[in-house]
Amino acid sequence: MLVFKTKSELKEHLQPAISKKNIGFVPTMGALHQGHISLVKKAKQENEIVVVSIFVNPTQFNNASDLTNYPKTIDADLKMLEEANCDVVFIPSVEEIYDENVNSENFEFDGLEKEMEGKFRPGHFDGVGTVVKKLFEIVRPTNAYFGEKDFQQLQIIKKMVVKNNLPVNVIGCSIFRESDGLAMSSRNMRLTQEQREASPFIHKVLLEAKSLFINEKGNGICKWVTEQFENQPELELEYFIIADEENLKEMKTINENVKYRAFIAVFAGEIRLIDNISLT
Known part of the structure; x- marks a missing residue:
């Protein structure tokens, strides 16, 4: 080398x-x-x-x-x-x-x-x-x-x-993940033990949001995600949106011909973690 x-x-x-x-x-x-x-x-x-x-x-x-x-x-x-x-x-x-x-x-x-x-x-x-x-x-x-x-x-x-x-x-x-689902990132090494233990919740919420999207066609998912983070003292939600993969515009109504992806940004203390998941 x-x-x-x-x-x-x-x-x-x-x-x-x-x-x-x-x-x-x-x-x-x-x-x-x-x-x-x-x-x-x-x-x-x-x-x-x-x-x-x-x-x-x-x-x-x-x-x-x-x-x-x-x-x-x-x-x-x-x-x-x-x-x-x-x-x-x-x-x-x-x-x-x-x-x-x-x-x-x-x-x-x-x-x-x-x-x-x-x-x-x-x-x-x-x-x-x-x-x-x-x-x-x-x-x-x-x-x-x-x-x-x-x-x-x-x-x-x-x-x-x-x-x-x-x-x-x-x-x-494809996103490479830890065994507990946390997306691998260089920033992860800066997490405290408590933050590291809490952070797999981000991927867990994305997986549940995908299930809701498939079964309920997107209604109320953003509100539901916001509510999930209200009981997570180590994590603060910055944003969660569902967007068109091509132009990244936030979804207003579902178009059958569009590929959608859920995007999330979360603060663990001062450390900002991002993740996403394909919904279609």
């Missing part, structure tokens, strides 16, 4: 493979868990070369303390990637990615960025789009892999690729 810290060295290494071999790419912010490794394994199955980036992107954080507290476990990350037979790891500095201009581009995502997370994290998706576009231009992957836990992010990256005519196939991968 080769590790590069500069764009020039990485590009020089990958240049002979571009257009001749499939390059799989998994962008991460480090603090890796088995969810990330599942993406690497899928990429290994479908590509001759797999590149993983580890870069905590400052332009996508609205909360400065969240950026400061984001877990950094580079030695453990590299060990996990080596065990997963990753080929190349890219660990750039902020200066290497942004030079001296640590700012986001302004993107048009056809309104996807204004729903859900966009309402609570203004500018977040411009930051995501900026860094992913930069990484795509550096790595020039054939296929790029993203987890469905960040489903809105996945749809936005797909939109960015289309609008910018980038020759990348963006592949969404």
